[in-house]
Amino acid sequence: MYSFEPNEEQQMLIDAVSRFAANDLRPVAHDAEEEGKLPPKIISKGWEMGVLQASIPEAYGGFGERSAVTSVLAAEEMAFGDLAGTLAVMTPSLFVTPILLAGTEAQKQQYIPPVIEADWQPYTAALIEYAFDFDALDLKTTAVADGGDYVLNGEKAFVPYAKDAEAMIVYASLDGQTQGFIVPKTVAGLTVQEEPEKLMSLKALPAYRVTLEGVRVPQSSRLGGEAGHDIQPILAASWATLAAMAVGVARAAFEYSRDYAKEREAFGVKIAQKQAIAFFLAEMATEIEAIRTLTWEAAWKLDTGAEDGYQSAYLAYMGATDMAMMVTDRAVQILGGYGYIREYPVEMWMRNGRGFATFTGLAIA
Amino acid sequence: MTIEFETPKPIAQQQFVLKTVAENMMRSVSREMDENEHAVPYGYVEFMHAAMRATGAGSLAPKEEKPSPSPLPQGEGAGGEGKKRPPIGYQMLAHMLEMLSWGDVGMYLVTPGGGLGAAAVQAAASPEQKQKFLARFGGEKPTFAAMCMTEPGAGSDTSAIKTTAILDEKTNEWVINGEKIFVTAGHKSMVPDEQFGKGFIVVWASIDPSAGRAGMRGFVIEQGTPGVAVTKLEHKLGIRASDTAAISLVDVRVPFDHVLGSPTVEKQTEKGFKKAMATFDATRPLVAATGIGVARAALEFVKEKLAENGVQIRYGLPRNKLTSIERDVIDMEIMLRSGWLMVVKAVWMADNAKPNALESSMSKVKAGDVTTKITQKAVELMGPLGYSREFLLEKWFRDAKITDIYEGTGQINRLVVARQILGYGGSELR
Numbered sequence: 001m002y003s004f005e006p007n008e009e010q011q012m013l014i015d016a017v018s019r020f021a022a023n024d025l026r027p028v029a030h031d032a033e034e035e036g037k038l039p040p041k042i043i044s045k046g047w048e049m050g051v052l053q054a055s056i057p058e059a060y061g062g063f064g065e066r067s068a069v070t071s072v073l074a075a076e077e078m079a080f081g082d083l084a085g086t087l088a089v090m091t092p093s094l095f096v097t098p099i100l101l102a103g104t105e106a107q108k109q110q111y112i113p114p115v116i117e118a119d120w121q122p123y124t125a126a127l128i129e130y131a132f133d134f135d136a137l138d139l140k141t142t143a144v145a146d147g148g149d150y151v152l153n154g155e156k157a158f159v160p161y162a163k164d165a166e167a168m169i170v171y172a173s174l175d176g177q178t179q180g181f182i183v184p185k186t187v188a189g190l191t192v193q194e195e196p197e198k199l200m201s202l203k204a205l206p207a208y209r210v211t212l213e214g215v216r217v218p219q220s221s222r223l224g225g226e227a228g229h230d231i232q233p234i235l236a237a238s239w240a241t242l243a244a245m246a247v248g249v250a251r252a253a254f255e256y257s258r259d260y261a262k263e264r265e266a267f268g269v270k271i272a273q274k275q276a277i278a279f280f281l282a283e284m285a286t287e288i289e290a291i292r293t294l295t296w297e298a299a300w301k302l303d304t305g306a307e308d309g310y311q312s313a314y315l316a317y318m319g320a321t322d323m324a325m326m327v328t329d330r331a332v333q334i335l336g337g338y339g340y341i342r343e344y345p346v347e348m349w350m351r352n353g354r355g356f357a358t359f360t361g362l363a364i365a
Numbered sequence: 366m367t368i369e370f371e372t373p374k375p376i377a378q379q380q381f382v383l384k385t386v387a388e389n390m391m392r393s394v395s396r397e398m399d400e401n402e403h404a405v406p407y408g409y410v411e412f413m414h415a416a417m418r419a420t421g422a423g424s425l426a427p428k429e430e431k432p433s434p435s436p437l438p439q440g441e442g443a444g445g446e447g448k449k450r451p452p453i454g455y456q457m458l459a460h461m462l463e464m465l466s467w468g469d470v471g472m473y474l475v476t477p478g479g480g481l482g483a484a485a486v487q488a489a490a491s492p493e494q495k496q497k498f499l500a501r502f503g504g505e506k507p508t509f510a511a512m513c514m515t516e517p518g519a520g521s522d523t524s525a526i527k528t529t530a531i532l533d534e535k536t537n538e539w540v541i542n543g544e545k546i547f548v549t550a551g552h553k554s555m556v557p558d559e560q561f562g563k564g565f566i567v568v569w570a571s572i573d574p575s576a577g578r579a580g581m582r583g584f585v586i587e588q589g590t591p592g593v594a595v596t597k598l599e600h601k602l603g604i605r606a607s608d609t610a611a612i613s614l615v616d617v618r619v620p621f622d623h624v625l626g627s628p629t630v631e632k633q634t635e636k637g638f639k640k641a642m643a644t645f646d647a648t649r650p651l652v653a654a655t656g657i658g659v660a661r662a663a664l665e666f667v668k669e670k671l672a673e674n675g676v677q678i679r680y681g682l683p684r685n686k687l688t689s690i691e692r693d694v695i696d697m698e699i700m701l702r703s704g705w706l707m708v709v710k711a712v713w714m715a716d717n718a719k720p721n722a723l724e725s726s727m728s729k730v731k732a733g734d735v736t737t738k739i740t741q742k743a744v745e746l747m748g749p750l751g752y753s754r755e756f757l758l759e760k761w762f763r764d765a766k767i768t769d770i771y772e773g774t775g776q777i778n779r780l781v782v783a784r785q786i787l788g789y790g791g792s793e794l795r
Binding site: 002003005006007010069073134136137232235258261262272273275279283285286289290291293294300310314315316318319321322357 | 366367368369370371372373451456680681682683684685686695696698699702703704706707709710713714724727730731776779780782783784786787789793794795
């Protein structure tokens with residue numbers, strides 16, 4: 001059967017996240033971006049909604065079961081409030097979800113409950129590298145087997161909360177394959193840059209450059225144990241999540257510019273009454289709907305284990321990066337001069353929008 | 366309810382059969398039909414008629430009573446007594462149209478069963494009228510009907526329609542005068558052919574020109590009615606298997622009960638016309654589906670040729686590592702799949718009686734874009750293979766363009782979408 005209606009449980013989650021997005025995230029988004037800091041209370045409150053906890057089985061301290069469909073529904077809704085805030089709230093998922101997807105039983109039991117059963121804590125993951133041709137499937141950071149250990153060397157970028165993180169997953173190339181390694185904060189050779197990255201947006205999300213020099217971790221730290229793991233499900237989950245967040249950001253920009261266009265007058269009419277603006281909005285709404293549906297299908301394929309789930313998630317993500325740029329750019333255009341002023345939120349959404357093409361690995365829900 | 370994307374079993378079974386039809390009865394004569402404009406694909410017409418008759422469907426138009434209009438065996442799990450399954454009539458139809466158009470969209474338009482003419486009767490007629498006008502489609506011979514809306518001076522702006530229908534109270538007949546153009550299957554509906562049953566047209570005319578749209582009504586005009594003449598067959602860029610007729614109406618007299626809807630003007634409302642427009646909510650995603658079928662044919666051709674030449678698409682790479690061809694193919698896949706899913710959502714809403722005017726028009730906006738862009742890019746990518754008439758790709762490029770024009774141009778559908786999302790009516794957003 002086809003069906004495009006969230007189930008009751010999902011709808012309740014959407015409603016709760018939607019209230020959080022509107023009442024908590026959106027009101028602080030502007031100042032958080034300007035000051036480069038989110039109120040910790042907001043992060044705790046977001047964490048307490050239990051979006052991640054609900055996707056973790058009881059055996060590992062959660063109270064539900066992972067569903068990519070549910071995850072993308074929540075991700076879209078939260079990102080509608082604010083992207084930086086959403087990424088902050090969801091940062092521990094960068095650590096937990098890959099372990100859930102690809103870890104051994106022992107790794108799940110050891111690493112997931114301490115994160116899930118506690119208040120929000122900075123656990124994170126390092127995938128992105130500082131190179132124009134960064135490619136998650138062809139990393140420059142290396143892992144080499146040495147005795148019973150693996151030795152990691154390289155540099156990682158945009159690692160959220162790396163400075164305070166208790167532990168992180170570091171992705172490295174092991175014989176040409178991207179593999180994850182669970183790295184504790186205290187390990188020798190791991191250096192986190194003092195100052196956070198200076199990015200075009202997400203100023204409220206502290207993200208760091210991380211250097212690994214001869215970092216030695218035991219074989220048991222390799223995600224999936226001795227046999228390792230397939231990187232595809234992790235990348236697919238990240239792409240589906242980012243696609244959903246791109247839809248959320250685009251929706252925020254669309255709705256804001258639509259409402260503005262219905263208020264603003266020019267030449268004696270509301271500018272929304274001009275076809276130039278009305279058609280812009282119609283196309284924005286259409287593209288948002290197109291990518292949302294594509295993202296839902298990709299997530300559904302991931303949940304049902306469809307053969308082309310990976311490919312579908314990739315396509316949804318690729319489509320989402322273009323859509324988010326197009327929609328947020330037009331939102332700025334509709335507001336005209338005001339769109340360019342930081343007092344209005346659309347220019348931030350435009351900066352967010354361009355980022356999705358670069359964010360692989362920065363969100364996994 | 367939950368979010369699901371599993372093709373329902375009866376639809377999957379139908380598609381399996383239709384693919385064979387598309388390959389063996391459509392693709393096989395596609396080129397011939399394109400080169401010989403206005404030739405009639407009798408083989409396909411006979412086959413579809415026989416198939417629809419065998420299942421008692423008669424027509425492709427979904428009926429309220431029978432949610433699954435498939436002319437083909439539905440297999441297990443289609444209806445099933447006891448268990449109530451959600452209706453899937455429109456979903457089934459959208460899939461069917463997509464597959465037939467993947468075969469040949471021009472030939473699909475020559476599917477007997479009444480097309481838009483029957484759809485208008487289905488939407489606006491009384492039960493007696495339905496009985497009178499629609500029974501023929503289940504008869505011995507394949508039969509056609511057509512919708513006459515467009516006029517030389519009235520395209521998207523249907524309020525400019527000049528055709529009139531005046532009641533002659535002495536004879537209780539409507540007297541219709543006007544000129545209609547771009548009538549799909551107008552020739553097959555109105556010009557006798559021994560192989561076909563007697564068809565009709567539904568002509569949109571004003572019963573009171575001072576009343577604007579409120580005066581607009583559909584009138585059924587039977588084949589053979591004096592005063593009706595097919596004056597021209599258009600020569601087109603594509604969909605050449607489908608006849609596009611000009612029809613002149615000079616003092617055409619039809620019985621009183623051939624009017625669809627109320628015979629008097631309700632000055633206050635535009636109800637009658639709105640009803641006609643409501644048919645478009647249902648048919649827009651279906652037209653979108655036909656475009657998607659053409660686009661899929663083109664994209665499959667491209668991927669096949671690339672694979673034959675050892676060009677693989679490396680899914681998963683960042684954009685700046687992809688070749689230009691890979692980027693194009695990936696973009697085409699995104700467009701095709703998202704466009705198709707918008708169609709599926711719109712018809713799923715129709716099946717579940719959810720208001721879908723917005724989704725319906727969005728799916729048409731998207732399909733118009735997707736279909737033209739994919740086929741145009743495909744010809745570019747395939748170079749001489751794309752431009753040569755040896756392959757069908759150049760034909761699909763020509764066929765595709767109509768998707769963005771008929772059943773509401775891309776611009777009209779943008780207007781409809783804009784009004785919906787802005788909460789505007791025609792007076793606020795012209």
